[in-house]
Amino acid sequence: MVVGRPLEESELVERARAGDAGAYAALVRGHEEIAFRTAYLITGNAADAEDAAQEGFVKAHRALPRFRAGEPLRPWLLTIVANEARNRRRSAGRRAALVLRAAGEERPTGEAAPSPEAALLAGERRAALLGAIARLREDDRLVIGCRYLLELSEAETAAALGIRPGTVKSRLSRSLERLRAELGDDDA
């Protein structure tokens, strides 16, 4: 169960639009992490991601009058921040290598705790998985990153990547095929 926040958020949006700086700061605080991580996924660089997130939220503040009340705020913010991130990535020129490390533990799945050996193997497998994701081409990496690593919804993924919501699913399945192939090469 996820406790809804729409009502409260819409109240903050309303206040922010009326010029309440504190309300806007509260909104930014609530979304800065997902915005920063999305930008990091795109730029592959923490400093650029921070810039992109900051610039994105400043622009979003200006654009608030155009935000349609009642719509979810997060995809709208992600669209703006991801755009900033893409601009930075383009101007950086070279392809930044995305560095991601697996956290020490898996997300809980409700299964029994693994043995130390199994945990070690699982750790290697996680590292291989992230390595393979990092070697994918950008489109594949981003759609997998948005859906699985950032756990964005299809709609949010579409917003972040600037693609139509209808294409997220098919793109994801093609990207997973290529990830499978990439992992297969690893095993050989």
Add this chain to the structure above:
Amino acid sequence: MRDLHDELTALSVEWPATPDVAGAVAARLAAGEAVARPRRRAWRPALAYALAALAAGFALVMAASPDARSAVLEWLGLKSVKIERREPTAPPPRPGKLGAGLGLGTPATVDEARRRFPFLRLPAADGLGRPDAVYVGRLGVALVYGERPGYARSATTGAAVLVQELPARVDPFIQKTIGAASRLERLRVDADPAFFITGAHGFAYEGEGGVRFEDQRLAGNTLLVERADGLLIRVEGDLTRDRAVAIARSIP
């Protein structure tokens, strides 16, 4: 081999630490833009708080109705940004019992609380002593400790440590949904799964000029322990992880 989808779903990434974007944005907006000044309100600040991010995502699994779940969240202070207006004026050193005004329930003695909730066990951590106030809520018990050597009081609540005990579980998906601006660390207290939450939970209040937001925390750090006996222990205060763990462990 596990299905790739399942593996990816279970994969958890160490992201770089999230910088203080909100602070930087607020500073830029304040410097660069004349923000329309909101009209003054007739009534004065009222304390209100936001356990914003934190709250958004807590999932409690109980063999209970959605209403009961929602009540649990409320009692735990885990509701989403909640703006609570209180009547008038004046900075709030609260009159009356320590912890009054935190919405913890009805004041009670330890014995009364135990009659209502026989699971109640008092922590025996060094220097903690007896609780200064006990509250009985609909679903569990809250123990409030004032300032004492080694335990600093919170400027916002006046309390140093708050221990809550209730029969509940925190869903494993806590980590998926915990949301922005706070950090979640998974650990074990003895064999029981536990979560330590730090970072800006956020603190919003209705001030003269509208909603304000500060990084100051109402809750301080929070430790949640899901005990095998079915109790959910919540320890909150300006505590290090080790300190919070010591308190939770000292509950027999």
